[in-house]
Amino acid sequence: MKRYEALAEEIAQSIKSGVLKFGDRLPSVRQASTSRGVSPSTVFEAYYLLEARGLIRARERSGYYVAANSKSLPPEPEMPSQPDTHSKPVDVSNLVFEILGSIRQRDVIPFGSAFPSPQLFPLPRLARTMASSVQQMDPWSTVDDLTPGNANLRRQIALRYLADGVTIHTDEIVITNGALEALNLCLQAVTYPGDAVIIESPTFYASLQALERLALRAVEVPTHPREGIDLDALADALKRHQPKACWLMTNFQNPLGSLMPEEKKRALVELLTEHNVPLIEDDVYGELYFGGKRPLPAKAFDTKGIVMHCSSFSKCLAPGYRVGWVAPGRYTQAISRLKLTTSLSASAPAQAALAEYLTRGGYDRHLRQLRHTLSVQQNSVMEAVVRHFPAGTRATRPDGGYFLWLELPENVNTLEIHRQALSLGISIAPGPMFSAQRSFMNCLRLNYGHTWDKRAAEALATLGKLVTAAAEGNRALSAEQRNRK
Amino acid sequence: MKRYEALAEEIAQSIKSGVLKFGDRLPSVRQASTSRGVSPSTVFEAYYLLEARGLIRARERSGYYVAANSKSLPPEPEMPSQPDTHSKPVDVSNLVFEILGSIRQRDVIPFGSAFPSPQLFPLPRLARTMASSVQQMDPWSTVDDLTPGNANLRRQIALRYLADGVTIHTDEIVITNGALEALNLCLQAVTYPGDAVIIESPTFYASLQALERLALRAVEVPTHPREGIDLDALADALKRHQPKACWLMTNFQNPLGSLMPEEKKRALVELLTEHNVPLIEDDVYGELYFGGKRPLPAKAFDTKGIVMHCSSFSKCLAPGYRVGWVAPGRYTQAISRLKLTTSLSASAPAQAALAEYLTRGGYDRHLRQLRHTLSVQQNSVMEAVVRHFPAGTRATRPDGGYFLWLELPENVNTLEIHRQALSLGISIAPGPMFSAQRSFMNCLRLNYGHTWDKRAAEALATLGKLVTAAAEGNRALSAEQRNRK
Structure with missing residues (x-):
């Protein structure tokens, strides 16, 4: 220390x-x-x-x-009660698309957004790096950078893991079009339609969409708002469902912000190794910690190659560049081949630019600034929640990332709040997006990764009023809404 | 005219x-x-x-x-005899990966390559365009350029179609990570594991790999070396197999180089419309014509929205940038959603650079030069084939693209030739790569998209000797090989 x-x-x-x-x-x-x-x-x-x-x-x-x-902060949410533990087909995409589509306009206050503000990233410096690296690109790099990807970029990624105490060999790293593609390839590599897959509850909706698309069955395992997936429930699900994979986020889970303690990660990997079930680890938020050091991924405890560890630069450095990666353990050849046959490779100029950026240095300085900004913004948003949201509101207190998870009084329907807020130019991510069973009706995910200014503060106050009105069954607000328009 | x-x-x-x-x-x-x-x-x-x-x-x-x-040229190959018309699962990937993996070294003469030489492309000018466009990129474009993709790029693509007499609306165009991703998304959008899908025989191996990955069954329909898929056999297959999709290349098919006449394309679309079977049209070579005008895609004859038309810049302008697109007709929303859930979007800087390049002009000048170079190289390679290959060799004479398809004397095994040639630093693409049934054992695909120089000429002469020796059952050559080493 x-x-x-x-x-x-x-x-x-x-x-x-x-x-x-x-x-x-x-x-x-x-x-x-x-x-x-x-x-x-x-x-x-x-x-x-x-x-x-x-x-x-x-x-x-x-x-x-x-x-x-x-x-003086709201209490934290408790572990959700055991969801219905039958595995089941997933049908959530229409809801998710409807909501995501409605919140893509620039003038909407983006509390519902999945992305942090692009203004948090060193895009001008990245652009200068790309300008010089693309002009130095060897024409044959378009062939050399084919999957598994740019050799220097993969080395730089491996070096970063090493600095954080995780040994991942350059040869194990496969570059993908963002972590999303990596996760999807992992799922495809180990499942067949009809198979059961373990996910968290609540879970990142992209995992629900992937399961739906591949005709897989979801087994939702309760996840603690502070410490991640419940291992007893997981052990039970492994026995009952013989799942072909387990897909989860160990660090600053989306939407909860939960962070699995190291010992729990170790136990998780041991449990899955015992059942020979591969772990698809989504670690895109791992670099966004507010504490003293980067939390280890579950990959760090993997001795048998069962962890397929996915991450990307999209949340930390270069949104829109679409450069992610996977370290797939024993599935490396399978993933590499899947990548080649589904989209050949990631964009060569983007790979070259990021390799050059990492080589030149400065990424850690940027990350320190980014973490500081996010933690300060979390604090501001949290204080506003205390001020404007009704009694009975619970909120997570993540040690990283850019999402708060709010549990509102039970009679509040966040799908309804979503519609009301959107008509006022404010987006949220309602709870049912994060569940195959459309649970979490009284929960919402709040993005604090955007500038906290007067406009945002007013929007959060408005949101608090909508929630308070809903909790009180008070419809007086609708008159106020009309006056504003 | x-x-x-x-x-x-x-x-x-x-x-x-x-x-x-x-x-x-x-x-x-x-x-x-x-x-x-x-x-x-x-x-x-x-x-x-x-x-x-x-x-x-x-x-x-x-x-x-x-x-x-x-x-004085070799005769053209004839239509392959009707392949076994049972639909069947596909298991070709290991062979294809083995061969592709072996030919990725720079010092191998790339007759087996799937790509034209990167030196044929205006990469320095593209790099300068990217350098300026990335530095002007609005940070929010990382959100705006999400699928369906960069608005200006989609408009420029639509304008090019319009100039060629094809009406495709900007709104129908979805940007993808190359045509390969587009094709895979199309296949996923309309099939379920176990379904039958019609492909050409011989066919581009990526379609075989896609079918294998998605657990689909291949129905191979004979394809004429000059005029493309046989419509009678197709009509028969539609009745017998109730396929869920038909995936083919209408212009300069890979590997044959066949070009469907316009009337045949019209008839194809009518036939598929009648059976309500979507057409996945791979048109990545359409711009590489040697004649007076761009051949129309089948999409031009589609009135019901059943054609999902895929193309890219990878073969014409910007290999390695991984920017392709699909105009999916009635499947536009489905494809857009699939793209969002599998890889979110294509790389924003690459999209912006290509949009800017197309807006500035000069693409058509580049294409004219590229077509000229390829046609001259085809001629050179063809003359060398005449000189060095044994009697009984047949060769296609494509009016575009960069592949020749050679049918060798029946007793020649091109998998064996592949191994011999590779040991001498020469790659080929043996026929069995292009068939679910590993047919076309005596055929090979020859890439003429690389510089035709002394080294290439010598390599083709050596290849001719290997084939001649194989045809004659003459093993004397192995002695010569040893002397060379």
């Missing part, structure tokens, strides 16, 4: 234990530096980290203050 | 009728211009076109001569 991390931890403990209270002003950087005998930059880094974790807040020109502590 | 085209046609007739004979010198450009009262550039264009069609050849500093006429 570095010095600034130790200092941050010490202050965090003081806040937790109540020594420092909501609204207390922290010593200035100069004071703290003198009193503790550390450099000003160490204090600054510690404050920066605490701010990122939402424990303190900067007020312009007046220093740092202790933020609203967790006791 | 333009003036130069009329002049070219007149000279072509003189050659066909024997008025002009092999080796005859044509009048100089100045002479012809004076005697016919046309401009020198008209004569030049006419000669250029005749050269492209292989009818005349330029000799450096000494003018144009009539080329070896078709009577």
Whole structure:
């Protein structure tokens, strides 16, 4: 642990234990530096980290203050009750497409969006890198960069894993058109129509769509809002359904934001290895942690090659470039061949540009900034939720990513809220999108990856009013809506 | 018909009728211009076109001569006998991967390659276009360019069809990761495992791999080396197998190079419409015609929306960029949704660069040069085949594309030739790659899309020797091989 991390931890403990209270002003950087005998930059880094974790807040020109502590935050949602454990065919796509289609306009406030703001990414620098790398591209690279993909890019990805303590060989990495293609190829590689596949509940809707498209049967396993999939329920499902794969997110799950503890990841891999069931690990949010270090993927605990680990640059660096990858363990040849026969390879200029960007350095600096921005925005959105949402609202408190999951009072129908909000130019992602059984009717996913400005704050206040009105069965709001238009 | 085209046609007739004979010198450009009262550039264009069609050849500093006429060329292959008309599961991938994997090294003479030489493409200009377009990219285009894709690119594609007399609306065009993804999405959109699908015989191996992957059954219909799929056999297969789709290439089929006449395309679409069977049309070679105009796709005759027309820039402009498209008729929404759920969208910078390239102009100039180069190279390779291959060899004479299909004496096993040639640094594409039943054992596909130089000429001579030796059952060559090493 570095010095600034130790200092941050010490202050965090003081806040937790109540020594420092909501609204207390922290010593200035100069004071703290003198009193503790550390450099000003160490204090600054510690404050920066605490701010990122939402424990303190900067007020312009007046220093740092202790933020609203967790006791003033809404309670966290509990583990969903065991969903109906029969495996079943999936039919959710129409709902999902309808909702996604309705929220693609630029002028809608994107609380329902699946993407963070493109303005969070170093697109101008990336563009300059691409401009130079594409002009240096060897014509034959169009052949060389065929699947498994650009050799330098795959090496750079392997190096990053190594720095985080995960050994993945360059040869195991297959470049894909984003993580979505990687996940789909994995599913195709190990299933046949009619097979059962384990997914989380709630789950990322793309897994539901993939199951539906491939005529697979979903086995939904309850997932804890803080710690991820329930291993007892999983063990039970493995015995009952003989699934051909298990598809889940170990780090900052979409939509919950849950993060599986390391020991739980290890146990997960052991359990699946025992049943010889491949794990399709979606780790696209792993780099977006707010804590001190990157959480390990389940892949780190895989000794038998059963984990197909998928990730991409779309959420961290280069949305729209469509460059992802998979490290498919024992399925590497199968995935490579599937990729060749379904779409041949990823775009060569995009691969070359990202390889060059990673080689030149600067990605980690960008990521630190990105994580800081997201954590500050999470805090702002969380505070607004406290202010505007009705009693009985529960909210997750993810340590990374850019999604909050809200559980609203039971009588609130978020499909209805979605329609009302959209008519006011605000999108949300209603709970039923994340379940094969259209459960989670009173839940919604809230994207905090976009600029938190006056317009966003007003939109969240409006959303809070809609939810409050729905919870109270109060229809007075509709008059107000008419007046606004 | 333009003036130069009329002049070219007149000279072509003189050659066909024997008025002009092999080796005859044509009048100089100045002479012809004076005697016919046309401009020198008209004569030049006419000669250029005749050269492209292989009818005349330029000799450096000494003018144009009539080329070896078709009577001195090998005969064309005949229609394959009716393949076994049972539908059957496909198991060809291992063979195809083995062969493709073995021919990816740069130092192998690429007669077996599926790609033309990357040096035929304006990659430096494309790179400059991309350099400027990526730096002007609006960050939000990463959202806007999601499937169905970049609006300007789709408009430019629609405009090109319009110029060729085909009406395809911008809204019908869905951008994909190359034509290969487009074709696979089409197949997925209309089939379910176990369904029968009609393909050509011989067929592009990617269709076999797609059928295998999706657990579909292949119905192979004989395909004429010059005029494409046999409609009587197709009609019969439609009745017998109730297929869910028909996947074929109407223009310069891979591997045969066949070109369906317009009336045959019209009849094809009528026949499929009558049986309500969607046509998956792979038209990636349509722009590579050597004649006066672009052959129409079957899509041009579709009134009911049953044709899913796929193409790309990979064979004409931008290999490695992975930008293709599909105009899926009545299946447009289904394809768009499939694309969103399998890989979200094509790479935004690549889409933007191609849109900008097409908007700036110069694509047609490039294509004219490309067609000319390919037709000249076809001629050179054809002459070398005549010189070096044994009696009994038959060869197609495609009016476009970059593949020759050779039918060798019956006792020649091209899988064996493949192994021998590869050990000498020469690749071929053996016939069994193109059939679910591993037929066409004595056939091979020859790529003439690479530079025809001394090294290539020697390689083709060596290949001719291998084939001759095999045809004669002569094993003396193996001694020669040893001496060379």
